[in-house]
Amino acid sequence: MVADTEIADVRAIKRELAKARRRGWARFMRRLAAHGSFKIGFALFLMIVMLALCANFVAPYDPNKSDYRSILMPPSLDHWFGTDGFGRDIFSRVIHGTRVSLGIGLAVVVATGVLGIFFGLLAGYVRWLDNLLMRIMDGLMAFPGVLLAIALAAALGPSALNAVIALTITFTPRTARVVRSSVLVVRELPYVEAALAVGAGHGRIIFRYILANSLSPLIVQLTFVFAVSILAEAILSFLGVGPPPPAPSLGNIIAEGRNYLQDAGWIALFPGLAIAAAVLGLNLMGDGLRDVTDPRMRSEREAG
Amino acid sequence: MQRTFSRRKLFGALFGAVTIISVDVSVANAQTAGGNLIVAQSSNPPSLDAMVTTSQASRNITMNIYETLYGFSEDIRPIPILAEDVEISQDGLTYRFLLRQGVMFHNGKEMTAEDVKASLDRYKQHGGTGTMLEPVKSIEVTGDYEVTLTFDEPSPTFLEAFASPRAPAVIIPAEEAAKEPNEIEFIGTGPYKFVEYVPDSHVTLERFEDYTPNENFEGIDGFGGRKTAYLDTVTFRVIPEPGAAVAALETGEIQMLEQIPVPTARRLASNENIKLYENMPWAFLTFVFNMKEAPSDNPKFREAVQVALNNEEVMGIATEGLFQLYHGWMYEGSPYDAGDIGQEYYNIADSERAKQLLAEAGYNNEPFSILTDSNIPEHGKAAIVIAEQLQAVGINATVNQVDWPTALNIRLQDSGWNGWTLMMGIEPYLGPVALISTLTGDQPHFRATDDQLDQLYEELISTDSEEGRKEVFARIQQRLYEFFGVVKLGETGLMQATRANVEGFKPFRFPRVYDVWLAE
Numbered sequence: 001m002v003a004d005t006e007i008a009d010v011r012a013i014k015r016e017l018a019k020a021r022r023r024g025w026a027r028f029m030r031r032l033a034a035h036g037s038f039k040i041g042f043a044l045f046l047m048i049v050m051l052a053l054c055a056n057f058v059a060p061y062d063p064n065k066s067d068y069r070s071i072l073m074p075p076s077l078d079h080w081f082g083t084d085g086f087g088r089d090i091f092s093r094v095i096h097g098t099r100v101s102l103g104i105g106l107a108v109v110v111a112t113g114v115l116g117i118f119f120g121l122l123a124g125y126v127r128w129l130d131n132l133l134m135r136i137m138d139g140l141m142a143f144p145g146v147l148l149a150i151a152l153a154a155a156l157g158p159s160a161l162n163a164v165i166a167l168t169i170t171f172t173p174r175t176a177r178v179v180r181s182s183v184l185v186v187r188e189l190p191y192v193e194a195a196l197a198v199g200a201g202h203g204r205i206i207f208r209y210i211l212a213n214s215l216s217p218l219i220v221q222l223t224f225v226f227a228v229s230i231l232a233e234a235i236l237s238f239l240g241v242g243p244p245p246p247a248p249s250l251g252n253i254i255a256e257g258r259n260y261l262q263d264a265g266w267i268a269l270f271p272g273l274a275i276a277a278a279v280l281g282l283n284l285m286g287d288g289l290r291d292v293t294d295p296r297m298r299s300e301r302e303a304g
Numbered sequence: 305m306q307r308t309f310s311r312r313k314l315f316g317a318l319f320g321a322v323t324i325i326s327v328d329v330s331v332a333n334a335q336t337a338g339g340n341l342i343v344a345q346s347s348n349p350p351s352l353d354a355m356v357t358t359s360q361a362s363r364n365i366t367m368n369i370y371e372t373l374y375g376f377s378e379d380i381r382p383i384p385i386l387a388e389d390v391e392i393s394q395d396g397l398t399y400r401f402l403l404r405q406g407v408m409f410h411n412g413k414e415m416t417a418e419d420v421k422a423s424l425d426r427y428k429q430h431g432g433t434g435t436m437l438e439p440v441k442s443i444e445v446t447g448d449y450e451v452t453l454t455f456d457e458p459s460p461t462f463l464e465a466f467a468s469p470r471a472p473a474v475i476i477p478a479e480e481a482a483k484e485p486n487e488i489e490f491i492g493t494g495p496y497k498f499v500e501y502v503p504d505s506h507v508t509l510e511r512f513e514d515y516t517p518n519e520n521f522e523g524i525d526g527f528g529g530r531k532t533a534y535l536d537t538v539t540f541r542v543i544p545e546p547g548a549a550v551a552a553l554e555t556g557e558i559q560m561l562e563q564i565p566v567p568t569a570r571r572l573a574s575n576e577n578i579k580l581y582e583n584m585p586w587a588f589l590t591f592v593f594n595m596k597e598a599p600s601d602n603p604k605f606r607e608a609v610q611v612a613l614n615n616e617e618v619m620g621i622a623t624e625g626l627f628q629l630y631h632g633w634m635y636e637g638s639p640y641d642a643g644d645i646g647q648e649y650y651n652i653a654d655s656e657r658a659k660q661l662l663a664e665a666g667y668n669n670e671p672f673s674i675l676t677d678s679n680i681p682e683h684g685k686a687a688i689v690i691a692e693q694l695q696a697v698g699i700n701a702t703v704n705q706v707d708w709p710t711a712l713n714i715r716l717q718d719s720g721w722n723g724w725t726l727m728m729g730i731e732p733y734l735g736p737v738a739l740i741s742t743l744t745g746d747q748p749h750f751r752a753t754d755d756q757l758d759q760l761y762e763e764l765i766s767t768d769s770e771e772g773r774k775e776v777f778a779r780i781q782q783r784l785y786e787f788f789g790v791v792k793l794g795e796t797g798l799m800q801a802t803r804a805n806v807e808g809f810k811p812f813r814f815p816r817v818y819d820v821w822l823a824e
Contacts, residue, residue, distance in 0.1 A: 064692060065692070066617070066621055066688070066689055066692060068616070068617045068620030068621045068689075069620075071620070071621060071624065071625070072567055072624075085621065085624060085685065086621050086685065086688065086689065087621065158705070158706075240678050240705065240707070244703060244704065244705050245684065245688055245703060245705055246688045246691070246692070246703065259546060259547070259565065259681065260565075260567060261547055262547055262550065262551075262568065262571075263565070263567040263568050263570075263571050264567060
């Protein structure tokens, strides 16, 4: 029967497509694995994530346990990173602080990702909304990023959740913009027209054809949002509008160490290094992802 | 019968105004006139109109420019400074202040009774401690060098309150006293006169050549005594960042640092270019309850907190090691020290008893919010250690750290906070009346009034002998350890430093830059 062969053909095509997708995915992973700075970044970040996840097992002390008999001790075998003004172990605090900072960073990435996609798709796909939405985003972006986050966090009051909210509001316009610009390009491509022509619904077109093909710049953007969130969280905590003390966020530890820079520099040094390592790892990963997903840069690399 | 508060009247009468500068031979290095001293402090003086502000940053500077009629001696008793003496009528209703003669203002005019009356009238209107002159019915000029204050009813603690440096009742020229707060020319009678104030930068003073030393004394004594200005100029620089101030001291850019962090002081202890001074005791560190908000509205709960605390740990961390532990609500050995009362509740860290008291209080894990700020390091650190200790006995303690002005605002609310960490700097120094007045009346620190404490306060201010007041204060201390509205955590010190060539400096409630000189 004609119908049967047609169905068989469709199945065969689907299989081929799936295979091609798998091959594409495998090629993507291979390229990433071959990318030097991505590997370094990934290793660095993975190590930090593992430390943060296993904080309870790795940290030798309770990060909030003060001990007035051992305040401001320099780094030693007992306290690898020394102790702070409360006699708390800096190593334990940095590990737990990394967990707090990564947690906030991750929450911001998820929230800005979801909101960025939502507003980006809406603005890019629904033409009459574009101007309105993007002017609002422009308005938010008119404020220097961290300044807006500080103002929002100060208005909301110091807490981890409020820091996430403040940073999400600050970074969503940037993500939405990236999504929108990809959507504007993708929706004019022939396969979208083709999908429209065969009568695909808006939902199918948006999610299956447009979003799926707009994701790669977003993923790159999100790695930077992650890095910037960790930095911004540290800034908020340092200024006293992040998670309230005694929570050991990296910014809090640095803020506490600020008064001792000359007498006990280790307090601010180690959390500073932890922030630097996390941000460096994320940025290297982001660079790698960008290189691999950007066809123009890929062809330049391959040609070179 | 007339009571006299002049300590060295005879000495003054003998020597009169003949001797102008005395050379103290007991000091190894002879004083040398001249030189410029730079003092660093962390914040701007909000005002240099001394009588309208209670700020320490202002007092540090203004007490070198202005003088009061009476002030505290080194051992915290009222002594005459611009006054020669006071005669108090037997019924306690009239205070006749006799003024020192020939005292010159920085503008070259002589101080007379008119200036004193104008200054006190201005204090009554704009003074920082408004209640100080409240019991005074009238202020009258009764001679060229004589001012008489009359009262409706006897107020035996008046002279102590009047001598208070909190917002000092300084004497300024009558024409300045007619001006609004902060609009005066900064003219006083002190050993240094005002030159310029550049906010966020510095205040400069220079030696007042026509200063009239108080011949009734041999040397400086507390806020008074015979003062001698040796330095040509003194500059108070505002350096907010402690690290920057220390660096300036180490390089010799400044010669005196009003407060130096304790860990830094330890590091500099072996530095022979720097002298360190421990100003101890400087302040009480306290933990105030909100008695209107659950769970701290329950005295049993508050008692549980009191017995749960390990004060040594709180103080050790909050002050970085510069502290002393004492349960008393006046400094140990001071005139009103009430001895052992309350000692059995202090620094006992008894978690079993705390848990039992919590059970008796019916405590059911309600949040206990500790209000504190990030501006005064002792406050924030104490709060964090207290929270940790209370969590250990099963109290759901949280820390709400805000900035200092916000904390001052929140603590005036009846809800939204349970405990508040507070350093009391000047009040314990001034004595029981100043201290207990913060815990009584319309706006007591702990929100709700304690009737018994209020009654005891009334009794305190109306008792006319020091012995009697001592006895009342002992009952006040007893009462404080019965309803536990406030926990005394301990006493803090103030670490100060100068360059090694600064001679004659004696730590006090403000940096006295007179009788200080620079070695060759």
